[in-house]
Amino acid sequence: MNNRSALFVCVGIAFVLRLVTLLQSLDNPLVAVPLLDEAYYVDFAKKIAGGYLIGENTAFQLDPLYGYYLGLLFFIFGEDLIVPRVIQLFADTLNVYLIYILGKKTADERTGLLAAFFYALYKVAFFYSCLLLKTTFAVTFTLLFLLAAINVSRKGRSSLWFYLGAFAGLLCLLRSNFALFAVAVPIIYWLESRPAIKVYIKHTILFCVGVWIVLGASTARNYIVSGEMVVVRTQGGATFFVSNNAGNLTGRYNPPSFARRHPVKAPIDFHREAERRTGQKLSETEASSYWGGEGMKFLLNNPDKALLLVYNKLKGTLGNEELPANVSIDTWAIFAPVLAAPFPNYAFVIAFGLPGLLIAPFRRREALWLFLPVAVTMGTILIFYTSSRLRIPMVPSLLVGAGITLTLLFDWLRGKRYIPLIATSILVVVIFVTSMAIPLVPFGGNDRYLLAKAYWRSGDIPSAMKLAEEGFLSFPDQERYPVMMGAIAISAERYDIAQRHLNKALAIKPDNPEGLHNSGVASLGLEDYTKAIDYLERTRKLQRPINPATLYALAKAYKDSGDVAASKKVVTDLLGIIRPADPLAVKAKELF
Numbered sequence: 001m002n003n004r005s006a007l008f009v010c011v012g013i014a015f016v017l018r019l020v021t022l023l024q025s026l027d028n029p030l031v032a033v034p035l036l037d038e039a040y041y042v043d044f045a046k047k048i049a050g051g052y053l054i055g056e057n058t059a060f061q062l063d064p065l066y067g068y069y070l071g072l073l074f075f076i077f078g079e080d081l082i083v084p085r086v087i088q089l090f091a092d093t094l095n096v097y098l099i100y101i102l103g104k105k106t107a108d109e110r111t112g113l114l115a116a117f118f119y120a121l122y123k124v125a126f127f128y129s130c131l132l133l134k135t136t137f138a139v140t141f142t143l144l145f146l147l148a149a150i151n152v153s154r155k156g157r158s159s160l161w162f163y164l165g166a167f168a169g170l171l172c173l174l175r176s177n178f179a180l181f182a183v184a185v186p187i188i189y190w191l192e193s194r195p196a197i198k199v200y201i202k203h204t205i206l207f208c209v210g211v212w213i214v215l216g217a218s219t220a221r222n223y224i225v226s227g228e229m230v231v232v233r234t235q236g237g238a239t240f241f242v243s244n245n246a247g248n249l250t251g252r253y254n255p256p257s258f259a260r261r262h263p264v265k266a267p268i269d270f271h272r273e274a275e276r277r278t279g280q281k282l283s284e285t286e287a288s289s290y291w292g293g294e295g296m297k298f299l300l301n302n303p304d305k306a307l308l309l310v311y312n313k314l315k316g317t318l319g320n321e322e323l324p325a326n327v328s329i330d331t332w333a334i335f336a337p338v339l340a341a342p343f344p345n346y347a348f349v350i351a352f353g354l355p356g357l358l359i360a361p362f363r364r365r366e367a368l369w370l371f372l373p374v375a376v377t378m379g380t381i382l383i384f385y386t387s388s389r390l391r392i393p394m395v396p397s398l399l400v401g402a403g404i405t406l407t408l409l410f411d412w413l414r415g416k417r418y419i420p421l422i423a424t425s426i427l428v429v430v431i432f433v434t435s436m437a438i439p440l441v442p443f444g445g446n447d448r449y450l451l452a453k454a455y456w457r458s459g460d461i462p463s464a465m466k467l468a469e470e471g472f473l474s475f476p477d478q479e480r481y482p483v484m485m486g487a488i489a490i491s492a493e494r495y496d497i498a499q500r501h502l503n504k505a506l507a508i509k510p511d512n513p514e515g516l517h518n519s520g521v522a523s524l525g526l527e528d529y530t531k532a533i534d535y536l537e538r539t540r541k542l543q544r545p546i547n548p549a550t551l552y553a554l555a556k557a558y559k560d561s562g563d564v565a566a567s568k569k570v571v572t573d574l575l576g577i578i579r580p581a582d583p584l585a586v587k588a589k590e591l592f
Helices: 003-027 037-049 065-077 082-106 109-120 123-128 135-155 158-174 176-193 197-226 236-243 265-278 284-301 303-318 329-333 346-363 365-383 388-414 418-437 446-457 461-474 480-491 495-508 513-525 529-542 548-561 564-575 583-589
Strands: none
Touching: 003 082, 003 109, 003 123, 037 065, 065 082, 065 158, 082 109, 082 123, 082 135, 082 365, 082 388, 109 388, 123 135, 123 329, 123 388, 135 158, 135 176, 135 365, 135 388, 158 176, 158 197, 176 197, 176 365, 236 265, 236 284, 265 284, 284 303, 303 365, 329 446, 346 365, 346 388, 346 418, 365 388, 388 418, 446 461, 446 480, 461 480, 480 495, 480 513, 495 513, 513 529, 513 548, 529 548, 548 564, 548 583, 564 583
16 A cells, blocks of 8 residues: 555544544534533624624633634534534544644654554544534644744745744634743744844744734733733633642642632632632732732742642643543543544553654654644643643644654664664553553542533433432532532422422532522522522622523512512613513513
């Protein structure tokens, strides 16, 4: 088989595996019901498709480029959630070809084919192509950027460095941690090309100007909307604190007890807690800076804990386990058995990839560019936290390294060079065994919770309740499970059962806003208006911003209790924060 045929086979295998994964996933309730970051991007995209081009009336909560991309798809094809997944399927198949080109440019054609073949079989990649997240495109854009950087450094044309900078700025809007490209690119350019000082300075300045032209537009948009100088998104300080505090030494993403696991609700919780601790009203930027300072103080005051965090972050990054930030690959494999097949895992990637990656620059200087996503990924993980999503952009570079390692092993075997063959083989085995042996830190029950919520929102109440009950048995200290059980019971109009579950939740965390709101709704259903008003007024004090549904329930509770004046006042408050055409506004007006 010639090289062209071999590449065609690799691409074909990649496409089929990703298509099978998507088809098997169609029965997964998480496909029909986006949650957490996926829900944020879908809501953001709907606003864009509807003509609200600023997306949200605050500084960006998450990196915006993927939301705008989804918005364009929704505008063209409607709000079908399968269309973006199909496009990502093709994008990740394209990644196989791009990895082949990268391997060919930084090593040789055999290496490129091996790397492409391994990526075609890398099930983590076809898992992420099914999610409405920026992960697949983070890989695609990283590969395109690496190929562009290699070409620009070879050609030496000054104008191309400006365009490369603009490309880097675009990457920052896809994933804000890619801002580290602006630091790493000039370093690798110097090491790889060794240009004259004047040329190097000129190219670096042009590159930085290109970056800031793009980021300047994002900053201007955020300033116009919020009045604050935010380059991309506002939550860097809070994310830094989440990753570096006394309550979370795992090296993973684990919000403190006062914050919810939600891309929109968590910033609200962090903002409110920052104001409570400081006793001052804070802007978004001030609140983020406060949490960044708290995280930094913890690290400086506890160097032993800082070292433990670094150790745990490195363990999570080198270990074979795919640490989820949303749902895990294991949960998805319940519905897509192809993900449970024994394809090459991350331990294989890093065991074969690291030795080859370290050897690569000694064979071709262009291979230094392979270290760019590795440096950016490791920098991000050491500053923040480790997860499967964060580390996947460096997988293509490691796979090129794996291709180099296997090529060298074969050549040494054929040439009977047994010393480097045995030494490298031992190193590969040691890394593989170490990666497989690193234990997963027990963590959370988040998958079961998300799956239960997806079943509930898709209308499968028995499955939702069963999973929520199992989750509460496994994690009796987590109030979110009985809160969900209460909400599920309310949706079935079983208010007495709902209240029993909600009492358990409030016994664990008395000031849980969702638990208090649902308790108010359940009491309203039981016609216990005094309790309903008490729960809902307590909810109203805790919520920031206030949930219109809470105000509507409170207005109804006051009216049904006979306090019409109080009810009318709450309705006035409600109508002041929602659009007149909102269905809740119509229902509120019908109370009188």
